[in-house]
Amino acid sequence: xxxxxxxxxxxxxxxxxxxxxxxxxxxxxxxxxxxxxxxxxxxxxxxxxxxxxxxxxxxxxxxxxxxxxxxxxxxxxxxxxxxxxxxxxxxxxxxxxxxxxxxxxxxxxxxxxxxxxxxxxxxxxxxxxxxxxxxxxxxxxxxxxxxxxxxxxxxxxxxxxxxxxxxxxxxxxxxxxxxxxxxxxxxxxxxxxxxxxxxxxxxxxxxxxxxxxxxxxxxxxxxxxxxxxxxxxxxxxxxxxxxxxxxxxxxxxxxxxxxxxxxxxxxxxxxxxxxxxxxxxxxxxxxxxxxxxxxxxxxxxxxxxxxxxxxxxxxxxxxxxxxxxxxxxxxxxxxxxxxxxxxxxxxxxxxxxxxxxxxxxxxxxxxxxxxxxxxxxxxxxxxxxxxxxxxxxxxxxxxxxxxxxxxxxxxxxx
Numbered sequence: 001x002x003x004x005x006x007x008x009x010x011x012x013x014x015x016x017x018x019x020x021x022x023x024x025x026x027x028x029x030x031x032x033x034x035x036x037x038x039x040x041x042x043x044x045x046x047x048x049x050x051x052x053x054x055x056x057x058x059x060x061x062x063x064x065x066x067x068x069x070x071x072x073x074x075x076x077x078x079x080x081x082x083x084x085x086x087x088x089x090x091x092x093x094x095x096x097x098x099x100x101x102x103x104x105x106x107x108x109x110x111x112x113x114x115x116x117x118x119x120x121x122x123x124x125x126x127x128x129x130x131x132x133x134x135x136x137x138x139x140x141x142x143x144x145x146x147x148x149x150x151x152x153x154x155x156x157x158x159x160x161x162x163x164x165x166x167x168x169x170x171x172x173x174x175x176x177x178x179x180x181x182x183x184x185x186x187x188x189x190x191x192x193x194x195x196x197x198x199x200x201x202x203x204x205x206x207x208x209x210x211x212x213x214x215x216x217x218x219x220x221x222x223x224x225x226x227x228x229x230x231x232x233x234x235x236x237x238x239x240x241x242x243x244x245x246x247x248x249x250x251x252x253x254x255x256x257x258x259x260x261x262x263x264x265x266x267x268x269x270x271x272x273x274x275x276x277x278x279x280x281x282x283x284x285x286x287x288x289x290x291x292x293x294x295x296x297x298x299x300x301x302x303x304x305x306x307x308x309x310x311x312x313x314x315x316x317x318x319x320x321x322x323x324x325x326x327x328x329x330x331x332x333x334x335x336x337x338x339x340x341x342x343x344x345x346x347x348x349x350x351x352x353x354x355x356x357x358x359x360x361x362x363x364x365x366x367x368x369x370x371x372x373x374x375x376x377x378x379x380x381x382x383x384x385x386x387x388x389x390x391x392x393x394x395x396x397x398x399x400x401x402x403x404x405x406x407x408x409x410x411x412x413x414x
Contacts, residue, residue, distance in 0.1 A: 041072045041259040048246075048263070049080045049089060049098035052198050052294040054216040054301055055126040055244050056099045057284050058325050060293055062270035070269070071262035071377070079293065082196040083166040084114070090249060091117050096256075097263060099125055100247040103342040107168030109365055110343075112351050118250035120367050121339065122264045123332045123374070125244040125271070129304065129323025130171060130234035131219035132178055134211040135204055136312075139229045144313060146182035146232065149211075153184060162186070163195040163203065163212035170243055173345045174234045175213035180412035181394040187349060187414045198295075204228055215243070216323065217300045222312070224300055229312035235321040238392045240330075242338040253367060260367070264374035268332060272378065275326040281305050329381040334366040337387040337400030344398075344407035350414030358403035 046068075050056035060077050062068050068075040078095060080086050083104055089095040091108065105121050107113025134143055141156070143149040153160055162179075164172035176186045186192055195203055200218045203209055205227050213234075222228030234241060246267055253260045274284050285302035288294050294301065303309075307322035324331050339362040346352045368386060375382050389399040398406060 039258045039261070041262040042256040043073070043096070043259045045074045045076055046096045046259060046263050047076045047078050047094070049078045049086045049095040049100070050293075051080055051083065051086065051099065051196070052296075053099075053214075053218075053244075054285075054288065054294065054305060055129060055323060055325075056293065057274055057288050058125055058267050058270040059099045059246075060288050061274060061284055062266045064287055065270065065273065067269040067273070068263070068266040071266045073259060073262045073266065075263065075266060077293070081198075083169060084194075087114055087166075090119075090247065091115055093249075093252075096252060096259075097122070097246055097248040099244050101166055101169035101171070102242055102245050102339065103168040103170055103173060103346070104166050105245060105247040105365060106339060106342050106361070107166075107346070107351070109361065110346075110352060110356065112346060113166070113168045119365055120248050120250050120253045120260075120370075121245040121334050121365050122248065122253075122260055122367050123246045123268065123371050124242045124334055124338065125246055125267070125325070125332070127240045127243055127324045127327070127331050128233070128235040128321050130174060130213065130215045130243060132175060132211060132213045132231045132234075133200075133204070133219050133222045133228040134231045135207075135209070136227055136229065137207075138210055139313065144229060144231060144311075146178055146184075149179075149231070150182040150184050153189065159191055160189075161191045161193060161209045163193050163200060163209045163214075165194065165197050165214055167194060168342070168346055168351055170234075170241075170342075171213040171215070173342060174237050174241075176349055177345070177392065177394075178213075178232060178237055180410065183412065185412050201225060201227070216304050217294065217296055220304050221296060221300050223310060224297075226312075230309070231311075233309070233319065233321075235319065236393060238390060239321055240324075240390070242335070245334065250364070253370065257370070260370050261373050261377070264370060265377040268326075268374055268378045268380055271326040271332060272329075272380070275324060275328075278306070329375070332371070332375075332380065333383055334368060334371055335383075335386060335388050335400075336362040336366055336368075337389075337398065339366050340400050340403050341398055344403050347407040348410055348413045355404045355407065359400075 063075040
């Protein structure tokens with residue numbers, strides 16, 4: 001009788017909490033139902049690739065702190081050496097998901113970043129926290145920001161080399177946008193190369209580049225090593241810009257929808273934990289500094305995750321728009337307009353030749369359905385609108401309403 005009663009109660013609990021977002025259902029109970037009930041993840045172990053960067057933290061901490069177990073999965077963080085490697089392993093299925101560049105997912109989906117494959121973005125992992133570094137040699141010549149770099153490049157004619165991390169990725173777009181805002185055409189006026197994030201500092205040290213755009217901690221590392229200066233942060237290019245996403249293939253989501261939801265929920269909960277307070281951020285910095293993850297000293301990570309910046313020239317400041325992982329739920333929603341923005345820049349710089357169907361593409365890739373389910377499980381607020389409005393450093397306003405007009409509006413383009 002007791003066993004029958006228990007079975008009936010389990011069945012009733014599953015049915016009561018099956019509707020995502022059910023009013024009055026405790027999020028912890030709902031999570032347990034998803035982990036153990038009818039929506040149990042199809043895969044128990046999920047390999048998630050990451051590049052050694054500060055913004056891999058929510059993937060790592062979801063595993064280290066056991067948030068993954070709560071949702072019935074085991075996240076296996078898999079350290080990768082380059083974004084091209086991440087792309088290849090996602091396409092072949094060697095990786096289930098990845099901490100990955102927003103623009104890489106869109107590039108693979110359209111076939112502009114290597115082999116074409118239908119892709120999915122399950123959530124935005126973080127906002128802000130990238131930057132553009134100029135070599136100390138350039139700084140000594142007076143190039144310390146966009147305007148002074150443009151002036152130097154006009155006065156001293158030579159080949160200038162800058163690095164980004166992947167041709168369709170976020171860092172390429174921040175670099176191009178910044179250069180173009182001061183009249184430098186990155187395609188015509190400079191040589192732009194692709195370098196994996198952990199190799200940026202070493203390449204600058206031996207003189208292979210004049211500047212680079214990358215995520216932390218490799219901007220601050222150049223300052224700590226005395227070889228570069230911060231010319232601008234990415235949040236000064238676009239305040240609260242989207243950065244990495246939790247990316248996977250459309251095939252994975254179709255085959256393992258419960259797993260996709262569970263992993264998203266686990267990383268959402270880790271994101272919430274990171275942004276919950278100072279001690280959590282410091283513990284996160286100490287954890288990811290380990291050689292298994294970012295492999296650098298803790299002090300190179302823990303300043304900028306708190307908004308404490310220095311530019312390598314004696315200037316220090318507190319930036320309220322530092323890297324955020326959750327920010328009361330504002331960070332993680334996969335806005336359609338965010339994905340569409342990258343497509344407008346891909347068109348601007350000749351990475352795609354014709355205007356795509358911007359909105360339809362974003363709807364295919366950004367899995368708002370999966371995200372909303374995971375948000376409900378973690379009690380994360382969800383915005384009413386799938387678009388948002390942003391103003392970038394050149395004064396242009398992006399709201400996703402007329403992407404073709406926006407893409408064609410820039411004076412500097414390929």
